[in-house]
Every structure is written in C-alpha cells, then in structure tokens.
Amino acid sequence: MNTAWINFLHAQSPAVAEFNPENTGWLALSNRASIRVSGSDAADFLQAMLTQEILALTPSHAARGALCNAKGRMLTTLLIHPKHTEQGSEYHLTVPQDLRVDLLKTLKLYVLRRRVMLELVEDWGFIGILNPHHTLLLAVGIDAEPAETLAQPQLNNGLIATWEHHAATPRLSLQGPLSALMAVGQQIASPRNVWVAPAVWDCAEIQDGIPEIHPGTCLHFVPQWVNLDFLNAVSFNKGCYPGQEIIARLHYLGKSNRRMIMGRITHSAPLQPGTLIHVQNTPDTEAGEIVRSAPCESGNESDQLFLAVIRLNHAHDALTVAQHPCVLYPSPFVETDPVQTH
Numbered sequence: 001m002n003t004a005w006i007n008f009l010h011a012q013s014p015a016v017a018e019f020n021p022e023n024t025g026w027l028a029l030s031n032r033a034s035i036r037v038s039g040s041d042a043a044d045f046l047q048a049m050l051t052q053e054i055l056a057l058t059p060s061h062a063a064r065g066a067l068c069n070a071k072g073r074m075l076t077t078l079l080i081h082p083k084h085t086e087q088g089s090e091y092h093l094t095v096p097q098d099l100r101v102d103l104l105k106t107l108k109l110y111v112l113r114r115r116v117m118l119e120l121v122e123d124w125g126f127i128g129i130l131n132p133h134h135t136l137l138l139a140v141g142i143d144a145e146p147a148e149t150l151a152q153p154q155l156n157n158g159l160i161a162t163w164e165h166h167a168a169t170p171r172l173s174l175q176g177p178l179s180a181l182m183a184v185g186q187q188i189a190s191p192r193n194v195w196v197a198p199a200v201w202d203c204a205e206i207q208d209g210i211p212e213i214h215p216g217t218c219l220h221f222v223p224q225w226v227n228l229d230f231l232n233a234v235s236f237n238k239g240c241y242p243g244q245e246i247i248a249r250l251h252y253l254g255k256s257n258r259r260m261i262m263g264r265i266t267h268s269a270p271l272q273p274g275t276l277i278h279v280q281n282t283p284d285t286e287a288g289e290i291v292r293s294a295p296c297e298s299g300n301e302s303d304q305l306f307l308a309v310i311r312l313n314h315a316h317d318a319l320t321v322a323q324h325p326c327v328l329y330p331s332p333f334v335e336t337d338p339v340q341t342h
Contacts, residue, residue, distance in 0.1 A: 002123055002178040008185060015197040018297040021169045024133050025196035026188050029126035033100035034175060035107070036121050038090035041114040046091060049110060049242065050080070051223055053235035054091075057082045062150045062162045064233035066223050067103065072246030073219040076103055077211055077228065081152065081160050081175075092121070092160060094175070098215055125181045127174045128201045129188070137172075139187040146170035159184065166208040171201070202294035206305045211260060212292045216274035223247055224256045225309045226291060259333035260291060261310045265326040268302045270295070277308055280318040280325065287314035290321065 009028055019025050037046060047054040052065030062081045066074045079094035095103050104120050111118065129136070134145070142153045146163055153161045159176035174184060189195075205212075211226035222243075223234050229251065236251050238244075250256060265271070270293065277288035293306035306321075315334045319326055328334070 002125075005125060005178045005182055008182050012189060012195040014195075016194050017197045017199060017295070019130065019194065019196050019200045021131055023131065023194055024136060024192065025130040025194045025200055027128050027196050027198060027201055029128045029173065029198075029201065031097050031198070032094055032126045032175070033097045034121040034124050035093040035095060035100065035104055036090060036119050037093065037107075037116065038085075038087070039114070039116040040088065041116050042091060043089060045111065045114050045116045046080070047238065048240065049107065050078075051228065051234040051241065051243075051247065052080055053238050054080070059084050059154070060152060062152055064150070064228065064231050066228055066233060067106070068223070068241070068243030068247070069219060070242050072222045072243035072250075074213055074221050074223060074226075075099070075106060075218055076213045077226070077233070079150075079162070079164075081162065083160065092175070094126075096212060096214060099213065099218065123178050124176065125178045127181060127185060127188070129172045129174070129193075130196070130200065130204060131169055132172050133192075136188060136193065140172075140174065140184055142172075146172070157184070164208075164210075165204070166210075167204075169204060171204055199294045199296065202292070203296040203305055206262060206292065206294060206296075206307055209260065209262065209307065211307060212273070214273040214292075216272060217289070217291060220274065220289065221291075221309055222250065222256075224250055225258045226260045226307075257313065258288070258309050258311050259331070260307050261315065261328050261331045261333065263306050263308055263326050263328045265293075265304050265306065265321055265324055266302045267304055267322060267324045269322070271304060271306055271321060275321060277310070277319050277321050277326070279314055280320045283320070285314070287311055287317060287319050 050065040052063050059082045062079050066077050068074050076099050081092040141155045151163045158180045159174050162173045165171040228234050271290050275290040279285040279287050288308045288310035291307040293304050296305045
C-alpha cells in the first residue's frame with residue numbers, strides 16, 4: 001500500500017461514530033478493491049459472466065450486478081463502472097477486498113481465447129462522502145447537486161465518481177489512483193467535513209438495502225434472495241451467463257420463498273456474515289442468515305442494524321440471533337408489520 005496514502009489517513013482526526021445526516025462526513029472505503037477489465041472483447045466477456053446487461057451500459061452510470069456459479073449461487077455482488085479510454089472501453093469492477101484474489105482467479109478461468117485483460121488494480125483507493133455540500137462538490141470537480149442513483153459525473157483527474165445512495169442521505173464514492181485520490185482528499189479534509197467511522201457508511205448502505213458477500217456467505221444466496229432483482233442488478237432479457245437458467249426459472253416460474261429484510265438487534269459483539277437466525281420457540285428451526293450488520297448509533301451503543309435473508313414463512317415469528325431477540329422492520333415482502341421479540 002502507498003506509504004503517503006497511509007500517512008494521509010493516519011493524519012485525520014479520530015473517526016466519529018455518531019453522524020448527524022445534516023452534516024458532511026467522509027472516510028476511506030478500505031474494504032473495497034477494483035478489478036480492471038479491458039480489451040476489445042471486454043464488454044462481451046462481462047456480458048457472458050455477470051447478471052447485469054453489460055452491453056446497455058454507458059459511462060454516465062454505474063450498475064450493480066453479481067457473479068454466480070452454475071447453480072445460481074453468488075460468488076460476489078459488485079459495482080460495474082464503464083469507462084472510455086484512449087484505447088477503447090474498459091470496466092472497473094468494485095468488489096469486496098477480502099474476495100478480490102479469488103474473484104480474479106475465477107474470472108480468468110473463463111477468458112479462454114477472448115481478447116480480454118484482467119488485473120487487480122494496485123495503488124488504487126476509494127473515498128466515501130456522505131451528504132456532500134456544494135463547496136465540497138466543486139472542490140472535487142462536480143458542478144451539480146446530487147444526481148440519480150448510480151449516476152457517474154465525469155471528472156478530469158482520472159477519478160471515478162459514483163452517486164450510490166437510494167434513500168434520502170446522498171452518498172458519493174470516489175475511486176482512482178492513490179496520488180489523485182489523495183490530492184482530492186486533501187481538499188476534503190477540513191473541520192467542516194467530519195471524518196467518520198466505517199460503520200456510518202455501512203449503516204447507510206444497510207438502510208438502502210445494499211447486500212454484501214463475504215467469505216462466510218460466498219455461494220450461500222441466489223440474487224433474488226438478496227433482492228438484486230429490485231436493485232436493477234439482474235437482467236432477465238439477456239443470454240446465458242453462469243447460473244442464468246436457475247435465476248430465470250425462479251423469476252418466471254416461481255416465487256422466491258426467501259428475501260432480504262432489514263432488522264435490528266441489541267448485541268455488543270459484531271454479527272458475522274453467515275450467522276444463523278432461529279425461531280425463538282423452536283431453537284432448532286433455522287429462519288434465516290445474516291448478510292451484513294453494523295453498529296448504528298441510536299443512543300444505545302449495542303444496537304446493530306442488519307440485513308438478513310429470511311425464510312418468509314418465518315417472517316412473523318419471534319426470532320433470535322446468537323440467542324438474542326431481534327426485530328424485523330417492515331418489508332414489501334411481508335404482508336403485515338413485523339413482530340418484536342422479547
């Protein structure tokens with residue numbers, strides 16, 4: 001990792017866990033990595049690999065998608081960033097840091113004779129900004145107010161900017177070479193902009209219903225179970241890709257009996273991805289699985305928000321996680337209000 005970048009991050013004020021959404025917060029998104037896909041067959045290659053309709057994408061917008069195995073189980077979720085260069089079109093895939101090596105190996109297995117180059121981009125970083133004010137946007141090089149979800153304002157400094165929010169609080173991510181990112185970071189770093197803990201960004205993503213795949217949940221879920229079809233991350237009109245037959249059959253011939261729902265629990269220890277959820281009255285009955293969680297400040301330091309894949313026939317039951325009662329929030333996949341457990 002670039003020493004100057006590390007020193008820059010260490011020079012920031014202690015991270016704040018309590019964030020007022022009326023303020024502006026920022027942080028390094030160190031849990032992300034980038035895989036660059038280039039070459040004359042790059043678009044066709046990704047079209048044949050991912051759930052997203054790659055051939056319809058333009059540099060004006062990023063898109064969400066997933067990489068699955070032949071059984072439709074997800075190896076990862078990802079953000080796809082189309083980009084025009086002097087050499088032609090290329091794509092940056094934003095993937096979880098802890099899966100980056102395995103994902104690169106998997107993608108390389110399918111290249112065969114295609115004219116495609118795949119590389120894990122080194123000396124590359126990410127910054128997240130919550131509720132950026134107009135002065136900050138101008139400093140970054142964006143001359144407009146927050147745009148629609150996944151819009152990508154074009155910057156002149158080699159960075160990729162993406163509006164990632166779905167809910168009310170705008171969220172902007174910046175990624176690119178560490179030298180250019182640090183130059184922008186030095187303009188962002190000011191008393192007006194609060195350096196926040198990673199959990200603040202995680203909570204915003206959880207509230208937006210954004211799933212993440214980690215080593216503990218790799219190959220556990222099909223896209224519909226984590227609501228990727230509602231995040232415009234799955235195309236049901238494109239041709240074959242790994243898992244397409246299973247995913248399309250669930251869409252056209254059935255109804256998913258599991259969906260991702262947000263919940264809350266009072267529990268001091270972090271909930272690890274893959275932690276099982278059980279029915280309180282019958283502890284041996286599995287009701288779901290944690291996708292991701294984060295401590296979210298609400299006056300109680302032990303409160304955590306989580307996203308979990310829930311078996312819908314248990315959505316009204318009293319549920320426990322790690323032997324602690326939890327609450328499921330209202331969901332369009334559940335007909336009535338959730339039951340709070342005690």
